[in-house]
Amino acid sequence: RRQDVLTVTPWLAPIVWEGTFNSEILDSAYRPLNLTIGVTAFAIGKYTRFVGHFLESAEKHFMKGYRVNYYIFTDNPETIPDVQLQPGRRFVIVPIKKYPSWQEISMRRMEAINKHIAETSHREVDYLFCLDIDMVFYNAWGPETLGDMVAAIHPGYFNVPRSQFPYERRSSSAAYIPDGEGDFYYGGAVFGGLVKKVYEFTKTCHMTILMDKANGIMAAWQEESHLNRHFLSHKPSKVLSPEYLWDDRKPKPPEIHLIRFSTVDKNYKEVRD
Amino acid sequence: RRDVLVLTPWLAPIVWEGTFNRDILNAQYMQKNLVTGVVTFAVKKYWFFIEGFMSSANKYFLAGHQVNFYLFTDNPEQISHLQMAPENHLFVIAVQNHSQWQDISMSRMDIISRYIRSQFQYEVDYLYSIDIDVQLFEHIGVEIIDTLVGTISSWQYTARRESKSYETRTESQAAIPKGEGDFYYTASFYGGSVAEVYKLTRACFKGVMEDRENDIEARWHDESHLNKYLLYHKPTRLLSPEYYWDEEL
Numbered sequence: 001r002r003q004d005v006l007t008v009t010p011w012l013a014p015i016v017w018e019g020t021f022n023s024e025i026l027d028s029a030y031r032p033l034n035l036t037i038g039v040t041a042f043a044i045g046k047y048t049r050f051v052g053h054f055l056e057s058a059e060k061h062f063m064k065g066y067r068v069n070y071y072i073f074t075d076n077p078e079t080i081p082d083v084q085l086q087p088g089r090r091f092v093i094v095p096i097k098k099y100p101s102w103q104e105i106s107m108r109r110m111e112a113i114n115k116h117i118a119e120t121s122h123r124e125v126d127y128l129f130c131l132d133i134d135m136v137f138y139n140a141w142g143p144e145t146l147g148d149m150v151a152a153i154h155p156g157y158f159n160v161p162r163s164q165f166p167y168e169r170r171s172s173s174a175a176y177i178p179d180g181e182g183d184f185y186y187g188g189a190v191f192g193g194l195v196k197k198v199y200e201f202t203k204t205c206h207m208t209i210l211m212d213k214a215n216g217i218m219a220a221w222q223e224e225s226h227l228n229r230h231f232l233s234h235k236p237s238k239v240l241s242p243e244y245l246w247d248d249r250k251p252k253p254p255e256i257h258l259i260r261f262s263t264v265d266k267n268y269k270e271v272r273d
Numbered sequence: 274r275r276d277v278l279v280l281t282p283w284l285a286p287i288v289w290e291g292t293f294n295r296d297i298l299n300a301q302y303m304q305k306n307l308v309t310g311v312v313t314f315a316v317k318k319y320w321f322f323i324e325g326f327m328s329s330a331n332k333y334f335l336a337g338h339q340v341n342f343y344l345f346t347d348n349p350e351q352i353s354h355l356q357m358a359p360e361n362h363l364f365v366i367a368v369q370n371h372s373q374w375q376d377i378s379m380s381r382m383d384i385i386s387r388y389i390r391s392q393f394q395y396e397v398d399y400l401y402s403i404d405i406d407v408q409l410f411e412h413i414g415v416e417i418i419d420t421l422v423g424t425i426s427s428w429q430y431t432a433r434r435e436s437k438s439y440e441t442r443t444e445s446q447a448a449i450p451k452g453e454g455d456f457y458y459t460a461s462f463y464g465g466s467v468a469e470v471y472k473l474t475r476a477c478f479k480g481v482m483e484d485r486e487n488d489i490e491a492r493w494h495d496e497s498h499l500n501k502y503l504l505y506h507k508p509t510r511l512l513s514p515e516y517y518w519d520e521e522l
C-alpha cells in the first residue's frame with residue numbers, strides 16, 4: 001500500500017506504482033485468458049541502433065509468460081539485428097517510409113500505428129502498447145499495465161503544478177489546452193490498451209495532427225501534445241506511474257521505488273540527423 | 274484519502290468519499306447513453322419498506338440518469354402510487370412468497386438470473402441488486418458503475434481474515450479455504466454489467482441448489498455464495514461500507 005503518492009485518479013482509474021498491486025493475483029486472473037500483447041516501436045534512420053538492446057531487455061522483463069508480438073516499424077529492415085526470443089514471442093518488421101524531419105517522423109507514428117492495426121494487428125493481438133525504441137527495460141512490466149486505455153505520467157512533470165505542464169498553449173492548435181485545465185502531463189513514449197481503443201485513439205490524434213498541418217502550426221511537443229489533448233477529453237482507464245517511463249538523466253526521487261522502463265542516454269543532435 | 278485502502282491488490286478502485294470527482298464521472302457517463310437497472314425484493318412484511326426505499330432511491334440513486342427500478346413483490350396491491358422522477362421507471366413484478374426468509378433470500382439469485390435472460394438484458398446495460406430495507410441519505414452516483422461491483426460489508430470492514438463470516442465447511446459449495454479471502458462483501462448491494470450479474474447469479478444459485486441437494490445451508494445463505502464467487506472472480510470495483518451502512522453499528 002502506498003500512502004505517499006496518489007494511487008487513484010478522480011475518475012477512479014488506478015495509478016500503478018510498486019506496492020499498489022500483487023503480481024500473483026493479477027497473473028492468475030490474466031494468464032488463463034491466453035492473451036497476446038503487441039508492442040509497436042519505430043526504428044527509423046539511426047534509431048535502428050537501439051533495437052537490439054530494447055528487444056533483449058524486453059525479453060527479460062516485458063510481460064513474461066505471455067504471448068508477445070513485437071512490431072518494429074523501420075525504413076531500413078537490413079539493419080535490424082536478429083534477436084533470440086523466448087517461445088510464444090514473435091518479431092515482425094513493418095517497412096515504412098522515412099520522412100525528412102524528425103518531428104514529421106515522430107508525428108506520422110500515429111498514422112502508421114492506426115493503419116497497421118486496421119490491416120494486421122487487430123487480428124493478432126488483444127492489447128497493444130506503443131513504445132519509444134530508444135528505451136530499455138530494467139524491471140518487470142506485467143499485467144498490472146493492462147487496461148482499456150492506458151497512459152503513462154511523464155517523468156519530468158509528475159511532481160510539478162499543472163501550470164507548468166508543457167501543453168500546447170496556442171488556441172489555434174487542435175492540441176490546445178487552456179490554463180487551469182489538465183489532469184496530468186502524459187508522456188508520448190508510452191501508451192496502449194485494447195487494440196480497438198488504440199485504433200480509435202491513434203486515428204483521432206492523427207486527425208488533429210493533420211488539422212494543425214493544414215493550419216500551418218506544429219504543436220509544442222509534436223504528437224505528445226495531441227496525446228495530452230486527447231487524454232484530457234477521453235480519460236485513460238489506467239495510468240502508469242513514471243516507473244514505466246523514466247528518464248535516466250534524472251536523479252531518482254523517493255517516490256520512485258523501481259525503474260522499469262527508461263531512456264537510453266544519447267546525443268539527440270547526432271541521432272536525429 | 275490516506276486513512277483507508279483505495280485500491281485493491283488487483284488494482285480495482287475502492288470507492289470512498291473523497292476519492293472521486295462526480296462531475297468528471299458524470300461527463301464520462303453521459304457520453305455513453307447508458308441505462309441502469311435496480312432489482313429489489315419486497316416479500317411478505319417487507320412491503321412496509323417500499324415507500325421509504327423508493328422515495329429515497331428515486332431522489333438519490335443515479336439522480337439525473339435513466340434508472341429502471343424492478344420491484345419484485347408478492348403483494349402488488351399494497352403498493353401505493355409512487356411518484357417517479359422523469360428519467361426513472363418503476364416496474365412491479367409479482368412473485369410467490371416462500372415459507373422461510375432464507376429461501377426467499379436465496380431464490381432471489383434464481384429470479385434475477387431468469388429475468389436478466391428473458392427481459393433485463395434488453396432493457397439495461399448495468400444492473401444492481403439492492404436490499405429494500407434501506408434508505409439513501411446521500412447521493413449514490415455513477416461512481417458505482419463498473420463491470421463487476423461488490424460492496425464491503427460494514428460489519429466486516431475491520432475484521433481480520435480468520436474472523437470473517439465466510440462459510441468454512443467444505444461440504445458447502447460456498448466454502449472458502451482457511452486463510453483465503455480478500456474482503457467480506459454484503460449481499461445487500463452488488464451489481465455490474467448485465468452479463469456479469471447474470472454469470473454471478475447463475476453461479477450462486479447453482480451453489481445454493483447443490484447445497485440443498487447435499488442437505489446443507491451456507492452460514493449466511495446467498496451472501497456466502499456471493500463471497501465465494503467474488504473471491505474467484507475479482508470485482509472490478511469495490512464500494513466502501515459508506516454505500517451500505519447498518520444503523521445498528
